[in-house]
Amino acid sequence: MLRFLPRLWGMDNSVVGRIVPHSRAQFLFPSREAMDLVIRRGPWSFNEWMIRDIPLRFNTYSVVDYIASTLGDVAKTDFNLDAAANREYVRVCVNWPLAQPLIFHLRFRFGGQSGVPITFRYEKLRNYCFRCRSLCHDVDECEEPEQEYQMHPPGDDMTNEDPIQKMVVA
Template sequence: MAASISIIAAKFLTKRARNPEAVAATFTPIWRSKRGFKIKNLGNHIMLFSFDSETKVDTILANALWSFDKHLMISQKYDGVSKIEDLNFNSTPFWIQLHGLPMKFMTTTVAETLCEPAGQILKLPNAKTEECGGFMRVWVMVDISQPLCRGRMVTLDDNRELCVSFKYERLPNLCYWCGRLTHNDRDCDRWIESEGSLTDADKEYGAWLKASL
């Protein structure tokens, strides 16, 4: 009986064409599949990765987020039957760190409630919301068609407001004008409409969104 094949469909969020050989050279040592994998380039920045182990595919997807050449690669399991054009490449999981949260509020309930505007809260036995010595850490499925959430305001018992900042682990390139992961600064509508008149002072996002691991 032929071995079953498990497939990952991935879309690279970049305008540059990607060479399958270069992609394979990057992910082979990272994914460490015993029998390797095959790549099929479908065009439109979409590639299929075929494995002979469903467990390996599940492990790869459980450890997302993945990027190539600092650009986001959105990945999902593919059944090999559905039309590629029907696949949704609009979301990807991120570990979000919450910084500046007072000790009293460093609980799972508070952290997950604050992260709800950033996306769907994800929970797995080995990926739980946790305190990591000074900040909370939450796994969130983020809609990359929207600007990244930079943080939340918290109202303390004495009615004072406190800003809790979000930092994203393994954050790839993003647009510093609008906070989206779907394009670079120079491809942003804000930049194009400004005819190059925007300055760094106009950027609403920056490298400060990237978490230190």
């Protein structure tokens, strides 16, 4: 991440990053203007999510915003009512703590339907540990016990009942 983000910003020769306590990163910019430019052009790769599988009649801005807010602080919701019926997903940007493992699905209750799985997909996801779902290291540096690798992320098996259930008011 320390090398990747400055390259993505187009500032790989002028921005320096370091790891600071509590699994955080700090970047030093050559000027306030350079930092403001990066902030204005954001959000960057670790914050973009796509929410899929919302039942069509519940695909409204308030429901999408509620689902996104269960993940964390919502920075932006790209919801277009005219396109909602034609798209399989809604794009949201959630400020995600790097130390927290990624979530790939949660189950929600929609009207009379309980346990409806909603999937979360990530855009531009790089340097991610498929073993423990961490954004702080890759699988080669993971300290979790090695298990058989799956073709999909951990916790993404929709046949098992997920203990996390959220209520969406009909």
